[in-house]
Amino acid sequence: MVFRVLPRLSRTLRRAAAVAAATALAALGPAAPVRAAEAAPGLPHLNLTGAYVTGVSSGGFLATQLQVAYSGTFDGAGIVAAGPYDCGRGNVVDAAICLVGHGLPELEQQAVEWAGQGRIDPVGNLAGKPVYVYHGRLDPVVNPLVSDSGVAFYQDFGARVVYHDSDWAGHSWVSPQGVVPCGLTLPPFVNDCGDDPQREMLTHWLGHVDPPNHAAPAGTLTRFDQNRYTPGGSAPRLSMDSTGLLYTPPACAAGQPCKLVVALHGCLSGQYLLGDLFPRRGNLDTYADTNNLVVLYPQAVSSLVPVNPQGCWDWFGYTGPDFAVKDAPQLRTITAMVHALGA
Known part of the structure; x- marks a missing residue:
């Protein structure tokens, strides 16, 4: 999740992430069964009545890109430890500049221009949509000015924003089930700060x-084939894993009306x-x-080509210059998944 590190530190964090994951997984308790197959299936078509997107760190930036580029598809967003669109x-170089909180007027103007050219959905779609933003006070990666800029971006286009920036949290997804103390920035980057941001976010939406x-979980966590939704049919060529995960409660599997939440890791x-x-x-x-x-x-997954050693989502252009518009390969892929599910 930490994307401003030297290569040697990156390798250290990857090893630490694997160790932390093994330790945490051993102590998690009941889990939803993961249904696997020799060849992962496609996504089911469900009775969906709306779609929302959330994410943390690079996943938070990608969630913003999805919600702005495809504002006709997504009804709201939850942005955690991230910043404004594009x-x-x-x-x-420009990514580093953005991370210290500069350039918001240019980003808003760029969004207006792209919308006028049809490269993203109309920015007017953002008016009135619920957006939840979370930023920890001890985040060493994303400057608070960056998070503030993300809030201002949405507000300037008329979105209804709730901003939670009071926790002394590190760079992380904060959850009541977190396994890392609140103020730290350590693998597996799921922290416990004694509150429930997910309830706040879902209530706002x-x-x-x-x-x-x-x-024990009532639903089922299944693996599905990501390749069939990617341009060209190869998810690894976009630094995406060959399979993704889908959690489906029994009522949704049985055809009852449900809403979709897209959740993007860091x-x-x-x-x-x-x-x-x-x-x-x-x-x-x-x-x-x-x-x-x-x-x-x-x-997402780490890759040498494209250059993405930490398995980040593309928030700065490693898949090409069109990474933030509707033609962006990762955005197209995830939106194809959303439409396949019925949203």
Whole structure:
């Protein structure tokens, strides 16, 4: 999840992530069964009545890109430890500049221009949509000015923003089921700060949520083939894993109306390192069981080509210059998954 590190530190963090994941997974308790197959199937078509997207770190940046580029598809967003749309600007130099909180007027103007050219959906779609933003006070990676800029970006286009920036949290996804102390930035980057940001986010999106299921998961976590949704049919060529994960409660599998949540992990946090830790400890599946939510967990992976050693989502252009518009290969892939599910 930490994307400003030297190569040697990156290798150290990858090893630490694997060790932390093994330790955490051994102590997790009951888990949803993961249904596997020799050849992973495609996604089921469900009775979906809306779609939302959330993510942390590079997944938070990608969630913004998805929600802005495809604002006609996504009804709301949850941005954790990230910043405004097109923050990476297509190269690491501009990405570094963005990470210290500069360039918001240019980013907003760029979004307006791209919308006028049809490269993203109309920015007017953002007006009135619920957006939840979370940023920890002890985040050593994303400057608070960057998170503030993301809030301002959405507000300037009329979105309804709730901003949680009061926790003394590190760079992480914060969950009541977190396995890392609140203020640290360490693998597996799922921290416990004694509160419940997922309830806040879902309540802001939906208006009301029922209490989560604290017992054994009622739904099923399944693996699906990501290759069939990618341009060209090869997910690894986009630094994406060959399989992704989908959590489906029994009611949704039986055809009842449900809503979809797309949840994007951060760097060094894909299933290739952490298995199903993010779904199991992220606190979304617990609400899915009691609120008729399907949760889609697309998966990124580390790669040499494109250059993505930490398994991040493309928030600065490693898949090409069109990484933030509707033609962006990762955005197209995930949106194809959303449409395949019925949203």
